[in-house]
Amino acid sequence: MKIDVCVGSSCHLKGSYRIIELFKKHLKENNLTESVELKAAFCLGRCTSGVTVRIDNEIICSVCAENFLQFFDTHVLKNSKKAPTKGEEQETP
Numbered sequence: 001m002k003i004d005v006c007v008g009s010s011c012h013l014k015g016s017y018r019i020i021e022l023f024k025k026h027l028k029e030n031n032l033t034e035s036v037e038l039k040a041a042f043c044l045g046r047c048t049s050g051v052t053v054r055i056d057n058e059i060i061c062s063v064c065a066e067n068f069l070q071f072f073d074t075h076v077l078k079n080s081k082k083a084p085t086k087g088e089e090q091e092t093p
């Protein structure tokens with residue numbers, strides 16, 4: 001999974017640095033640092049609705065410290081559990 005956090009000027013003013021820190025903390029706590037690639041990105045084109053985050057090809061807007069945990073649960077934890085490896089698929093009866 002690839003996560004890009006917009007650090008364009010509008011999102012920066014809305015707290016993208018804080019969002020990156022929250023990502024680092026929660027990815028570590030959930031042992032996802034190996035499977036998730038976290039990067040900063042330039043403007044993702046949704047400046048009025050920042051902080052903007054792109055997860056793979058999905059754009060999520062209005063991420064803030066207050067809604068981060070719910071956002072992380074919905075878009076990162078649930079998605080990271082969704083894709084089983086081929087070995088797991090074959091074991092299913």
Ligand code: FES
Nearest residue numbers: 006008011044046
């Ligand atoms: S500055 Fe973040 S979407 Fe434009």
